[in-house]
Amino acid sequence: MNKIDNYFQDFEHYLTPLPKTEKQNIVNELKDHFLSMINDEMQQGLAENVAIEKVIDEFPPPKEHAKQYISMHTEPLYDVQVDFGFRYMLALAIMGLAEMALLFVKDELHFILAAIGFIMFIAGNNLVFRKSHWNRDNIKQLY
Incomplete structure (x- = not known):
């Protein structure tokens, strides 16, 4: 067996x-x-x-x-329509994280940039990980 x-x-x-x-x-x-x-x-x-x-x-x-x-298989395996909103929300979260990471590279950057990056990161994560936006089709679009 x-x-x-x-x-x-x-x-x-x-x-x-x-x-x-x-x-x-x-x-x-x-x-x-x-x-x-x-x-x-x-x-x-x-x-x-x-x-x-x-x-x-x-x-x-x-x-x-x-x-x-x-x-x-007769049904389409992936949804043909791409949800660009999901990608933009995910990009917002990643850009916020990247902006906060810049503070470790450049000491001259202001605290205000870190605050903006933190707000972008939190807002992006909040938008992306809400249940209404988190589904299998959106995940498949990322790869």
Whole structure:
């Protein structure tokens, strides 16, 4: 069973772009199919290890197999509309942090710049991490 577990662990890893529930349904359905094929082979008189090897050899490698499922996926994997507001809010938080970090580099900078940077950082974090702006589609836009 270890070879089957390894196959499905790799297969599930390559299905990452799919939604979690759909990925789990595909994996469960394929596991059932694998196990029934192994049972059929064992009923024909093959040893368990030989049956497992034979069934695994009948299927493509996990990466290719996952690509087939991903290509059959009908819904768009990522939302086409980009939420630029989320990116600007995130940039506000990062710029505020960078402005505060400038004080460590340049001693001549004023305390007022640090205060502005702190306010930008807090405001940006408040806007970004509010529940209404924090969703999976926004995170996927960042990479």
